[in-house]
């Protein structure tokens with residue numbers, strides 16, 4: 234049965250189903266479309282499905298024109314999961330957040346799988362791409378698939394292949410980022426590698442779905458821990474009157490054995506603040522405490538308070554209090570040059586400033602209107618235009634995300650005070666405080 238599916242993949246007659254058409258699912262859909270596959274997209278969000286079927290995009294760095302092109306080569310989106318029977322391959326790209334106890338929330342993955350199971354048929358490949366703890370594919374997905382009477386590895390194929398993306402980074406595309414894949418059986422892996430090799434330049438097979446799951450977590454834990462380390466170094470350096478950014482730049486000239494990571498106002502995005510805790514949770518089942526992860530989490534999540542302390546001290550030096558001050562937060566997306574607000578530390582900082590009595594506004598060229606966010610206060614705000622007058626009208630500009638579109642010279646020239654959390658201003662100036 235795998236020979237039949239392999240042949241359909243090779244001659245591009247296989248129909249690809251992508252479930253969850255977000256930051257991960259949409260670029261993948263485009264990539265399969267570019268290679269001549271017919272793609273059927275599944276999502277529970279009616280408004281996204283409507284927009285896509287009208288050839289429009291809802292993600293800033295994905296042009297609408299590309300969606301329209303994919304529509305012409307057979308792409309369609311639907312909320313009707315019974316259509317899963319029409320596809321040969323199903324790729325799950327649904328969210329894997331943490332719940333309010335900061336434990337893995339697999340409900341999106343499990344609900345989606347449960348919705349698909351009645352329509353699965355023999356000869357299909359199911360690939361999970363959502364970041365998750367080792368064992369999810371084997372312990373959660375496999376029994377659900379087998380509940381249909383299928384034999385995984387013989388008449389149904391199951392793999393885990395984690396997504397890697399660096400949104401907003403033009404140096405890497407879906408095609409050029411190597412992709413790891415692990416199968417439940419050797420045959421599953423072979424089919425998975427065949428599939429991804431049609432759209433990705435380099436596919437990296439690993440021996441199991443668990444190894445593939447842990448690979449993704451290791452990558453993100455590596456980042457979280459190293460960012461925690463530089464955030465701690467920043468506090469030490471600041472106390473010693475040393476600029477941590479100067480030190481990192483100097484250390485990065487070492488041609489081996491050092492990788493630069495940069496401090497900031499806290500972790501953001503859908504991955505780094507969340508994924509490490511998927512492993513911490515699973516490790517407890519094995520009686521292991523993941524101390525590096527916990528420590529990095531503690532340091533990184535204390536950064537918004539550190540920034541507030543810096544703003545307080547900087548205003549105090551000008552005989553002002555946070556209470557009653559006008560503060561403009563520059564950059565509310567979680568990182569430079571993107572529009573993604575998920576887990577953005579800017580939001581926690583805006584909430585804290587507001588609680589302390591500041592009058593808070595923001596400016597972000599990528600986020601024209603403050604969006605509705607889960608688990609956060611809503612700010613009924615739109616992005617402020619930056620003119621010399623508006624810049625000078627604030628007691629403090631808090632540089633939280635250093636988008637390239639900001640005019641840093643103009644900000645420095647007109648601001649009464651800038652608190653810089655990103656090391657954008659290396660030269661000391663009377664109106665700039667590093668944070």
Ligand SMILES: NC(=O)c1ccc[n+]([C@@H]2O[C@H](COP(=O)([O-])OP(=O)(O)OC[C@H]3O[C@@H](n4cnc5c(N)ncnc54)[C@H](O)[C@@H]3O)[C@@H](O)[C@H]2O)c1
Nearest residue numbers: 253254255256257276277278326327329345363364396398
């Ligand atoms: N964004 C990234 O850069 C990135 C990178 C690597 C891995 N990941 C991982 O990929 C997964 C998806 O992340 P994302 O950033 O694409 O999320 P997203 O929120 O952008 O997209 C998820 C999509 O799934 C849809 N959805 C939710 N529940 C669904 C369901 N039950 N059935 C079908 N569709 C459903 C949502 O409407 C949304 O369109 C997560 O596990 C994430 O950790 C994300």
